[in-house]
Each structure stands twice: as structure tokens, then as C-alpha cells.
Amino acid sequence: MAYSYEPHYFEDMEVGKTFESAGRTITEADFVFHSAFAGDWTELHTNKEYSEEGPFGRRIGHGPMTFIVTTGLVQRCGFVERTVIAFLGMNYMDIENPIFIGDTVQAEFEVTERRELSSRDDAGLVVIDAHTTKQTGEEVFAGDMKFLFKRRE
Numbered sequence: 001m002a003y004s005y006e007p008h009y010f011e012d013m014e015v016g017k018t019f020e021s022a023g024r025t026i027t028e029a030d031f032v033f034h035s036a037f038a039g040d041w042t043e044l045h046t047n048k049e050y051s052e053e054g055p056f057g058r059r060i061g062h063g064p065m066t067f068i069v070t071t072g073l074v075q076r077c078g079f080v081e082r083t084v085i086a087f088l089g090m091n092y093m094d095i096e097n098p099i100f101i102g103d104t105v106q107a108e109f110e111v112t113e114r115r116e117l118s119s120r121d122d123a124g125l126v127v128i129d130a131h132t133t134k135q136t137g138e139e140v141f142a143g144d145m146k147f148l149f150k151r152r153e
Contacts, residue, residue, distance in 0.1 A: 007082050025103070026061060028101050031045060034068070040062055045061065047059075060098035067143070071087075084147050105133065106133060107133075124149055
């Protein structure tokens with residue numbers, strides 16, 4: 001897989017091109033920061049005693065936090081640095097398995113669509129599929145991300 005910290009422009013993002021992120025370990029601070037930032041203090045994420053009695057036997061990461069961590073892993077790859085004008089949304093997002101404090105996650109990204117836009121001559125649409133897994137091999141996030149990439153000048 002391509003492992004690059006180099007910015008990529010619209011012309012560089014060919015369908016089938018792949019990127020692999022570095023790993024990142026989830027910490028207690030991640031749980032607390034996400035709760036504070038989002039205002040989501042749901043006990044399944046924040047109450048050790050309560051969550052031990054729950055379906056996972058311990059606290060789990062917020063679903064949106066799993067997505068946010070994945071977007072951070074995109075940034076760690078570097079291909080969007082200074083060349084992405086905007087994140088335009090998603091067509092789908094699945095969070096099939098929870099993340100726990102101490103899990104190490106890593107993501108793989110693949111360009112699945114590159115489209116010219118009649119409304120812009122300075123940029124084009126690129127859709128990237130993301131798959132984030134943890135050290136057990138379980139997938140914790142799958143989704144696509146739509147970006148507006150700059151063209152080369």
C-alpha cells in the first residue's frame with residue numbers, strides 16, 4: 001500500500017489508489033475529551049461501574065468518536081494536507097464493533113471515485129472508502145468520505 005505524507009492533488013487520486021495509516025492507541029483521555037467536547041456523558045462511555053454491568057463488560061468509545069479518530073488517521077497519512085478544500089459528507093458509515101481504552105486502531109483508505117465537477121475548474125470530487133480496524137483485526141469503522149480536492153495549478 002502507498003504510505004505517504006505527501007499532499008495529493010485531484011489528478012493524483014486515481015481510483016484504486018490506497019493509503020495505510022499509522023496506528024494509534026485509544027486512551028482514557030480520548031474518552032473524557034470526546035465526552036467534554038460533545039457534551040455526551042452517557043454512562044456506557046463514562047461510568048466504569050455501570051458499564052461493567054452492561055453488554056460489553058466495560059466502557060466503550062462513543063460511535064462518533066470512532067469516526068473522528070478515523071478522520072484523524074486520514075490526516076496522519078498526509079495526502080489531504082493543503083490540497084483538500086472541503087469535506088463534503090458521507091454516503092454511509094458503519095460502526096460494527098466497539099473500541100475500548102487500550103485498543104490500537106489503524107485505517108486503510110481507498111479512492112473509489114474521482115469525478116470532474118462542471119461547477120469548479122479548480123477542484124474535483126474524490127470519494128475515499130475508509131476501513132478502521134483494531135489490533136484484534138475486528139473492523140470498528142467502515143464508511144466513505146467525500147472530499148473536494150484542489151487541482152494542480
